[in-house]
Amino acid sequence: NGATALMLASGSGHVESVERLLNHGADVKAEDHNRRTARGYAVSSGHTKVAEMLQKHETHKA
Numbered sequence: 001n002g003a004t005a006l007m008l009a010s011g012s013g014h015v016e017s018v019e020r021l022l023n024h025g026a027d028v029k030a031e032d033h034n035r036r037t038a039r040g041y042a043v044s045s046g047h048t049k050v051a052e053m054l055q056k057h058e059t060h061k062a
Helices: 005-012 015-023 037-042 048-061
Strands: none
Touching: 005 015, 005 037, 005 048, 015 048, 037 048
């Protein structure tokens, strides 16, 4: 389905894994085959802390 490691970690709520992936340059804006981003995975799975982390990282990079 085109999901990245960041998307899978985000959808599972793995805060430490998400932090590590972001620190190593994971692409926050990458989309899977359904055009969902890592933040979309986090939101749809109810992981608000991860979604907020991703949003902050995306804003900080802009």
